[in-house]
Amino acid sequence: MRSPGSFIVTLLAALVGAASSQNITNATWLDTGDTLQLSADPTFHFSLLELLGMGVYRGSDAADVLGAADAILPSDFTSFNSTFAELAARKQVQAFAAKNKVNARDTFFQAASYWRQADFFLHGNWSDPLIDLYWENQTACFNAANAALPVPGVRVTIPTSSNFSAIGIFYAPDHTTSAKPTLLVGNGYDGSQEDNYHQVCVAALERGWNCMTYEGPGQPTVRREQNIGFIADWEKVVTPVVDYLTTRTDVDMNRLALSGISMGGYLAARAAAAFEPRIKALVVNPGIVSVQAGYFTGFPDELLALFDSGNQTAFDAVINALLLNSSTPSGTRWGIEQGLWSFHTESPFEFFTLTGAMNLTGLYDKITIPTWTANSTRDTSFPNQSVMFATQLQNITNVALVTYDGPEGYHCQVGASTSTNRDVFEWLEDVFE
Structure with missing residues (x-):
């Protein structure tokens, strides 16, 4: 019989392999080759495409998004966050300097969007002060833009x-x-x-x-x-x-x-x-x-069996090790970190259990x-x-x-x-x- 430690190591290897094939969690997206990729990282590509698409309704500027896409390093959350924080701060300064109400409005909307992007991959560390700071910035910029709307x-x-x-x-x-x-x-x-x-x-x-x-x-x-x-x-x-x-x-x-x-x-x-x-x-x-079925799509049978066994300690150990593994793709890491933060639990087992009621x-x-x-x-x-x-x-x-x-x-x-x-x-x- 394998020891619990060796079981976790073996299961972790299987999980990383599954995640690398984009088959684990709801946070990776299939690309079939008919769309220009904005990042070699499929999760970053999705976020950038979403932001680019908001430009038609004044949520971004295409040059800003494409410039950020060129600067961001794949799989590097810090690179993504800092790139958009720098862009948001620059836009915010431009918005305050604008004399024309429409100019200020549109630029504040863009700054707000970029502050939200700067926050997006931060939630793995709940104590990071940037989680609140960036949100305060986005709210202030959005409110300034909103105040300049005709209604x-x-x-x-x-x-x-x-x-x-x-x-x-x-x-x-x-x-x-x-x-x-x-x-x-x-x-x-x-x-x-x-x-x-x-x-x-x-x-x-x-x-x-x-x-x-x-x-x-x-x-x-x-x-x-x-x-x-x-x-x-x-x-x-x-x-x-x-x-x-x-x-x-x-x-x-x-x-x-x-x-x-x-x-x-x-x-x-x-x-x-x-x-x-x-x-x-x-x-x-x-x-x-x-909701739970969506999150469990692509989970290896061994992981599903571990969850079904009710062994919270072992399940949490596997998932937490996955989050710390440098080979884990961005989508898997973000999907779990965001789930823990937004469901307000530090236990992956509890997070997935809570989704079962949905x-x-x-x-x-x-x-x-x-x-x-x-x-x-x-x-x-x-x-x-x-x-x-x-x-x-x-x-x-x-x-x-x-x-x-x-x-x-x-x-x-x-x-x-x-x-x-x-x-x-x-x-x-x-x-x-």
């Missing part, structure tokens, strides 16, 4: 019946008080509501819609300011936010849609399915049937509103789950399953947000006509 977004803090407050930003397309269709947008595992402004809200405002972003436990600002990790029962977040919307005369509650992005696809479906009848249409990108078992028949979901063929975070999700919906006459492939086929269609927004708003306008 500034309104930040709100929303009490709940639980041990946290939800936070949100409400954006209106104009100053009128007439009731308008409204899209409520929530992100997932790592994205912020400030990201959502550039990904979705600008498109909504251009079409005459209100757009409200929000965050709950585990998400960037709530995690920092309230020190609470993700919860599975997301209706505790959404219902108080919907309560807030009912207080506004410019919201048409008969035309209220809820959108969930990335892991937010589970969060939104859970809230809309079982607990929030005031939502009239659901948009999930992607559809998710089980599934829609027993709830599909409660989803009765029109539902749109994206099926991205390159999505290795939750592969094929959108198809499974749509198949489970039996009590709806309007279920749209839209497939994205080729360069548009990454997780959440990063880099192709205009295509997604076109499809979503065409569908929503048909639903609410």
Whole structure:
């Protein structure tokens, strides 16, 4: 019989091999050769492509992103973080120096995006002061840009019946008080509501819609300011936010849609399915049937068996050793570090256990509103789950399953947000006509 130590060494070697083949955790993405690679590191490529795609909605400048891509060293988190911190600081200075309101607004938005990128790979060390400093910088820059909008977004803090407050930003397309269709947008595992402004809200405002972003436990600002990790029962977040919307005369509650992005696809479906009848249409990108199944995709059988055995000490030892191994790819390392931080646990076993509660078992028949979901063929975070999700919906006459492939086929269609927004708003306008 092998000793526990030798077992861990053997399993670690298998894990590193699996990770090197991009088959472990939700944090690596398949590249099929039809998209220009912005980094030899596939995780960095994905982040850079996402940021580049935000430029169409004033979230970045192409030259900035391409310059950063050239400077960042693959697999080097410090290189990624420091490159964007330097870029963000430079943009912030330019924004303060701008005399024209539009110039300042656009440059502050860019600086905010770059501060968020500077923070992105920091979460392996919870005591790093840059985690809070960079977020304070991004918030200050975003707020300065927001204040210069023709109709500034309104930040709100929303009490709940639980041990946290939800936070949100409400954006209106104009100053009128007439009731308008409204899209409520929530992100997932790592994205912020400030990201959502550039990904979705600008498109909504251009079409005459209100757009409200929000965050709950585990998400960037709530995690920092309230020190609470993700919860599975997301209706505790959404219902108080919907309560807030009912207080506004410019919201048409008969035309209220809820959108969930990335892991937010589970969060939104859970809230809309079982607990929030005031939502009239659901948009999930992607559809998710089980968060844990997505994270376990590609795990070696030995690791799954170790997790199923309930041996927390041994499982944590293997995962922690994986994080310290220099051969571990960026996606694997980031995926686990981000999970520990956002679920607020130092135990990998506990993190993966908490994801087990995030599934829609027993709830599909409660989803009765029109539902749109994206099926991205390159999505290795939750592969094929959108198809499974749509198949489970039996009590709806309007279920749209839209497939994205080729360069548009990454997780959440990063880099192709205009295509997604076109499809979503065409569908929503048909639903609410």
